[in-house]
Amino acid sequence: MAGPTNEYSAKGYAATSPDSGMAPFSFNRRGLRPNDVLIDITHCGICHSDLHTARNDWGRTIYPAVPGHEIVGTVSAVGDEANLHKIGDRVAIGCMVDACMECDHCEAGLEQYCKNGMTGTYNGKDRQDESITFGGYSDRIVCREDFVLKVPEALSSDMAAPLLCAGITTYSPLRQWNIGEGSKVAVAGLGGLGHMGVKLAAAMGAHVTVLSRSEDKRADAKALGAQDFLITTDKDAMRSAAGRFDMVLNTIPVRHDVAPYLHLLKIDGVQVIVGMIDKMPELHSGILLGRKILTGSGIGGLAETQEMLDFCARHGIVPEIETIRMDTINEAYDRMEASDVKYRFVIDMATLG
Known part of the structure; x- marks a missing residue:
């Protein structure tokens, strides 16, 4: 002192x-x-x-x-x-x-x-x-x-x-949108946030797919707990995955087009933006007519953050x-x-x- x-x-x-x-x-x-x-x-x-x-x-x-x-x-x-x-x-x-x-x-x-x-x-x-x-x-x-x-x-x-x-930023939207057994979650971006999103969603019982522009991260995605891997530059693969997911957890931290990820959602599916993006390209409102939800999420509150720490301790989830x-x-x-x-x-x- x-x-x-x-x-x-x-x-x-x-x-x-x-x-x-x-x-x-x-x-x-x-x-x-x-x-x-x-x-x-x-x-x-x-x-x-x-x-x-x-x-x-x-x-x-x-x-x-x-x-x-x-x-x-x-x-x-x-x-x-x-x-x-x-x-x-x-x-x-x-x-x-x-x-x-x-x-x-x-x-x-x-x-x-x-x-x-x-x-x-x-x-x-x-x-x-x-x-x-x-x-x-x-x-x-x-x-x-x-x-x-x-x-x-x-x-x-x-x-x-x-x-x-990184933990609470990805945990909060998964909890708030009731991700659990049987949910299908796609994680866009496999960095500091994305790798935690994969681990947490898998621990909650979801079927997890990593979205990536190339093959480079396929092995990492599987090692982290993802069951599937989807290359977003493959138009045929993206077209075949349309309407598949309950959630796209978008952790990409740079400006990018979010429209392709909206096409992947089921009716009432949600794309949650958790990366800090200064500006997004314009969207045609028709993309949202299938009751697709585009939203953002910050960190969690105090009780939810403590809940996240306890969840990670119980399930052995660490970054x-x-x-x-x-x-x-x-x-x-x-x-x-x-x-x-x-x-x-x-x-x-x-x-x-």
């Missing part, structure tokens, strides 16, 4: 401009409020959103920016009124650290869709003092206890980290990861941009020093 303000000194990595890259950064975390916990971070996953924020690709980054919203660590201090977690507990933080908890969305367990705006784990604005939030590329973090999740004993800390974004040193983050960003990772990077925070 440092100084008369009761703040905690912290160290991490930050971007200071769109082209600065990530570099060592020292800063202070706030002192504990009554319902806060202090967490010593052991692992933090890397998400495409981290890269986009660091480089200001979305035009809303506030510098300096400390990314990271797939956080696992150990509770090292608790506020005077905190009672959900105790010192020594292994815990996790995902993409949000606060919300109003009073609107009808929050009361329904949809804190991620808080009508008054949820507070992002990084590049967000604290609800009380309006300071900018710093994420998990650091040695410690202070967070409201309600937004801290319990890591099941069966999940290792490095494997658990990507579940806080495919490559653990890296903190000082190799810039190389990791370049590799991630080039799709040179299978399938998620995780930073070992023991290397931060």
Whole structure:
């Protein structure tokens, strides 16, 4: 603990401009409020959103920016009124650290869709003092206890980290659209999100097909649990698959035409966009006349995220990861941009020093 303000000194990595890259950064975390916990971070996953924020690709980054919203660590201090977690507990933080908890969305367990705006784990604005939030590329973090999740004993800390974004982002739409035994699910894109979508849908009992532009990922798709593989550039194969699927889980993170995937849906089937796409090509409304649904989904609420962690622990569902040193983050960003990772990077925070 440092100084008369009761703040905690912290160290991490930050971007200071769109082209600065990530570099060592020292800063202070706030002192504990009554319902806060202090967490010593052991692992933090890397998400495409981290890269986009660091480089200001979305035009809303506030510098300096400390990314990271797939956080696992150990509770090292608790506020005077905190009672959900105790010192020594292994815990996790995902993409949000606060919300109003009073609107009808929050009361329904949809804190991620808080009508008054949820507070992002990084590049967000604290609800009380309006300071900018710093994420998990650091040695410690202070967070409201309600937004801290319990890591099941069966999940290792490095494997658990990507579940806080890649896991819940794919789990939530599968649960909300009641995917289960007998469901037919197609997963478009086999990256950080897509590989988790395949594993989770298969564990729920669905028949899973991976959609890909080429043969390159057929073996990986089968190894991850997919029963079928469909090459989207094969017009005859796509035509024969029309009307086959209950859901297309679209994890593709770049601009693309979603119309071909709508043709694959049954009546009342749904294509759920979970990748961050800045713009989609125009659609002819006739595609939707067969009661095809096109929608999007973000992360899950707090209860659903805990449910996801527990589900993964019960079924042995973990991401495919490559653990890296903190000082190799810039190389990791370049590799991630080039799709040179299978399938998620995780930073070992023991290397931060």
